[in-house]
Amino acid sequence: MAELSFTDQEIKEIDKLRAKFPTDKSATLQILWVAQRKYGHVEPEVQALVAKTLDLPESHVHGVASFYTQYYKEEMGKFVLDVCTCLSCQLCGGYDVLHQIEDKLGIKAGETTDDGLFSVQEVECLGACGYAPMVQITNGVYANNLTEEKVEQLLENLRQGNMPEFESMVMRQNDNRIKAAK
Amino acid sequence: MSKDWKSYEPLLIPDIPELHKIDVYEDNDGYKAFREILEDQDKWSRENVIEEVKAANIRGRGGAGFNCGLKWSFMPEPDDRPRYLACNGDESEPGTFKDRNIFEFNPHLFIEGALIAAYAMAVDTIYVYIRGEYIDWVNIFEEAAEEAYKKGYLGEDILGTGRDIEMYTTYGAGAYICGEETGMLESLEGKRGYPRVKPPFPAQKGLWGNPTTINNIETLANVPLVINNGADWYQSIGVEGHPGPVLYGISGHVNKPGVYEYPAGMNVMDLINDVAGGIRGDKKLKALIPGGASTPILRADMLDGVGMDSNSLREAGSMMGTAGMVVMDEDTDMVDLLWRIAHFFHHESCGQCTPCREGTGWIEKILVKIKNGDGEIRDLDLLLDLTTQMEGRTICALADAAAWPVRHTINRFRDEFEARCKKSVHAMA
Numbered sequence: 001m002a003e004l005s006f007t008d009q010e011i012k013e014i015d016k017l018r019a020k021f022p023t024d025k026s027a028t029l030q031i032l033w034v035a036q037r038k039y040g041h042v043e044p045e046v047q048a049l050v051a052k053t054l055d056l057p058e059s060h061v062h063g064v065a066s067f068y069t070q071y072y073k074e075e076m077g078k079f080v081l082d083v084c085t086c087l088s089c090q091l092c093g094g095y096d097v098l099h100q101i102e103d104k105l106g107i108k109a110g111e112t113t114d115d116g117l118f119s120v121q122e123v124e125c126l127g128a129c130g131y132a133p134m135v136q137i138t139n140g141v142y143a144n145n146l147t148e149e150k151v152e153q154l155l156e157n158l159r160q161g162n163m164p165e166f167e168s169m170v171m172r173q174n175d176n177r178i179k180a181a182k
Numbered sequence: 183m184s185k186d187w188k189s190y191e192p193l194l195i196p197d198i199p200e201l202h203k204i205d206v207y208e209d210n211d212g213y214k215a216f217r218e219i220l221e222d223q224d225k226w227s228r229e230n231v232i233e234e235v236k237a238a239n240i241r242g243r244g245g246a247g248f249n250c251g252l253k254w255s256f257m258p259e260p261d262d263r264p265r266y267l268a269c270n271g272d273e274s275e276p277g278t279f280k281d282r283n284i285f286e287f288n289p290h291l292f293i294e295g296a297l298i299a300a301y302a303m304a305v306d307t308i309y310v311y312i313r314g315e316y317i318d319w320v321n322i323f324e325e326a327a328e329e330a331y332k333k334g335y336l337g338e339d340i341l342g343t344g345r346d347i348e349m350y351t352t353y354g355a356g357a358y359i360c361g362e363e364t365g366m367l368e369s370l371e372g373k374r375g376y377p378r379v380k381p382p383f384p385a386q387k388g389l390w391g392n393p394t395t396i397n398n399i400e401t402l403a404n405v406p407l408v409i410n411n412g413a414d415w416y417q418s419i420g421v422e423g424h425p426g427p428v429l430y431g432i433s434g435h436v437n438k439p440g441v442y443e444y445p446a447g448m449n450v451m452d453l454i455n456d457v458a459g460g461i462r463g464d465k466k467l468k469a470l471i472p473g474g475a476s477t478p479i480l481r482a483d484m485l486d487g488v489g490m491d492s493n494s495l496r497e498a499g500s501m502m503g504t505a506g507m508v509v510m511d512e513d514t515d516m517v518d519l520l521w522r523i524a525h526f527f528h529h530e531s532c533g534q535c536t537p538c539r540e541g542t543g544w545i546e547k548i549l550v551k552i553k554n555g556d557g558e559i560r561d562l563d564l565l566l567d568l569t570t571q572m573e574g575r576t577i578c579a580l581a582d583a584a585a586w587p588v589r590h591t592i593n594r595f596r597d598e599f600e601a602r603c604k605k606s607v608h609a610m611a
Contacts, residue, residue: 020350021372022264022390028372029355033314060373067374067532068355070314087276087475088433088508090522124358124526125276125475126315129433129506130440136315166318171195171283172440 004049010034014053024054028064032071041072069123070139077112077119079158082136085122088129097133097146098122104155117159131169141166187452192443193419193427194403195287202322204329207290213335215409216297220343226409231302235405237413241424241446243280244270244361244398245474245503247492250405256385257303257393265305266394268370268384269296269402271312272354272361275474276526277506280429281399283441285312285319288403289326293349295402297335298409300347303395307348310399311366314355324351358530362578363396365532376534377578400429421447424491424502432458434509435465447491454509465511469595473503475523476583478590499590516595517602520587521549527584538581541572545588557603562592 006014017030031054035046042050042065044058050065051058065071072080081101085094098120102108105118112119128134131144135154141164143154157164200206207213219226236251257265269292273281284292296308310327312320327349330336338346357375359365364378367389388394404426408416417425424446430453433439437459444457450470454460461467467482472490478500480488488494492502510519528542548565551557569585576582592599 020352021370023371026370026372026390029369030352033355063374064372068314068357070354070356085522086526087471087519087523088439090519091434091508091510091514124529125274125278127273127279127282127313129277129279129508130431131279132433132439139314140317142318168286169440171197171287171442172438173192173195173197173442 004039004045006034006038006049006053010038011053018054025056025060027054028056028061029068032061032065036071041075043074076138078117078138080119080121080138082121082123082126082139083109084124084126084128084132084134084136086125089125089132089134092132093146094133096148097135097151100148100151101135101155104152118155128169137163143167144169187444187448190444193407194291194400194429194443195283201288202286202290202326204290204326204333207288208333211410212290213294215406216294216301216335217341219298219301219409220341220345228302228304231298231409234413235302235408238404238408238416239413239423239425240401240404240408240416241426241492241502242398243400243404243428243504245275245476247424247502250397250401253385253397254299254303254395256383257395258386260304263392264307264390265303266389266392267296267300267303267305267308268363268366268389268394268396269308269310269399270361270363270366270396271310271316271399272358272366273316273399273504274313274358274361274530275476275504275506276523277433277471277474277508278431278504279433279506280431280441280504282316282319283429284399284403285316285323285326289323290330291406292399292403293327293330293335295405296349296397297340297347298405299395299397299402301345305395306346308350309370309389310349310351311360311370312351312353313360314353317353320351320353327351357532358526359532359578359580362580365578366396367394374532376532377580379577420445421489421491421494423493428490428505430457430490431504431506432509433507435462435511435514436460436509437462447489447494450485450488450490450507453490453507458509461509461511463511465513467509468512468514469510469516471508471510471587472500472505474506475508475526476586477501477503478586479594481594484594516591516598517549517553520591521546521553523587523591524549524584527580531580531584535576535581537572537575538584541568541581542584544568545584549588552599552602555602555604557599559600559603561603562596562599565592 018027047061051061083098109122133146135143240250241247354360360369360375362377365375369375384394428446488498524546528546531538531542533539569589572581573585
């Protein structure tokens with residue numbers, strides 16, 4: 001494999017991130033993110049690029065990359081479905097969602113479909129407990145309040161390349177005040 | 183108090199359209215507290231700000247419930263070292279999803295609170311650390327911070343006072359432990375999120391070895407309210423010992439899950455039945471985890487007259503935590519529930535301390551055994567014994583947080599756990 005490198009544009013972005021911290025080492029997480037957005041994973045050669053860019057030992061970058069779950073240590077599918085099954089999601093059908101996706105795609109959590117389109121992972125609490133069950137797509141958008149139909153639709157939309165949009169979960173306090181006023 | 187909650191008007195996230203925009207925030211008395219402080223620095227000396235906030239007794243909303251102003255007072259006198267405020271938006275305790283609402287709906291209230299904190303502690307650099315999964319909220323928040331820079335509330339020569347305060351937003355990459363304050367500092371320094379041995383405490387040696395205070399996002403959002411209205415007014419909201427508004431995140435088997443803002447000390451049954459619309463499918467309430475996964479579970483029969491504040495919950499046998507209330511109906515399988523919580527803590531243990539690294543693993547293994555019907559009664563006592571060997575024996579509180587649910591769920595639902603175990607095959611002495 002040819003040696004990896006960042007473009008001038010990316011180096012500019014990296015310099016902006018470095019400027020947030022008094023030491024370059026502190027930017028490790030952020031530069032790993034830049035690298036993952038570019039390459040889709042942080043396999044060892046990507047870690048080496050980050051280490052070289054920040055003039056840090058590869059062992060440090062590897063230590064960081066392997067500590068945090070959101071960094072992909074190997075190549076993943078185009079869409080990574082992170083299914084939350086933790087506590088509130090467990091109570092509200094997170095495992096049903098996981099199993100439905102597994103059945104539909106014919107893979108188990110931790111695997112990627114042969115066409116490279118989908119990976120499925122079971123993940124810990126994503127902070128969407130009131131909108132359970134839910135899935136996060138490739139470290140990005142949250143798909144909330146899932147039902148069997150919504151999961152079906154989500155997979156279909158992704159197959160066609162349509163990523164769901166950010167969904168604002170409006171506070172429901174107003175409902176209560178209207179009720180209270182009566 | 184619980185009588186008048188229906189007429190309560192939210193303060194942290196009031197119902198004002200487009201409040202996340204700085205113009206709208208300013209039109210609604212936004213940045214008034216910060217301006218007033220800067221304009222009258224005799225009245226609002228650093229010491230006076232800290233005293234007022236201390237008197238208000240804002241209990242830290244990240245879980246520990248420590249008096250915010252008191253924490254500020256631990257910062258040493260300024261010397262030639264940099265000083266930091268690190269704002270904790272890691273929000274990873276299962277059942278907790280409140281701070282994201284501040285980023286989304288009222289980010290400037292938090293920024294203003296952070297600015298007041300920075301002023302009071304003579305801090306010139308603020309870091310806002312948000313969990314990596316919240317990337318959409320990171321972007322939303324960064325826009326708000328950008329607006330605050332443009333308006334001169336952040337950056338150099340703030341509002342013409344000659345004072346500089348920088349705010350840097352950054353984010354994690356998936357690790358519960360980075361919500362532990364020193365784990366977060368390590369992560370901010372670009373390392374694995376290993377909690378630090380204390381002492382030295384962050385106020386003495388925090389970010390890059392310099393004085394640092396760590397506050398939760400919701401905690402800081404309370405600060406402008408205190409400056410605008412005074413500590414006495416703040417104390418009049420909520421209950422004695424736990425004043426102010428609270429963002430209650432209600433999830434699980436309720437009809438209307440979500441984040442709701444009401445005074446601290448709200449009756450738990452009012453929150454479950456009236457605010458969150460009661461239990462789904464007309465089922466009966468079985469149990470409540472009041473403040474995130476690590477807080478001890480309470481059976482329905484333990485909830486009579488209990489309020490969501492630290493004193494009332496302690497008397498009831500639990501803790502306030504993050505006020506992330508997880509509600510369970512009568513069909514909930516407590517063995518499955520506890521196994522999943524144990525799996526979480528096993529997964530999230532950073533691995534530094536043996537009692538936690540090994541203990542969380544063994545707890546999960548034994549619970550899997552019980553869940554699958556292969557457990558024995560004595561495994562339950564083994565689990566309880568394990569919890570005492572973990573608690574208080576590690577660098578940070580993750581081992582405690584992993585131990586409490588095990589101990590209390592087994593003790594409070596022992597019948598259910600015993601029913602899943604095999605019958606004894608040999609007599610026990």
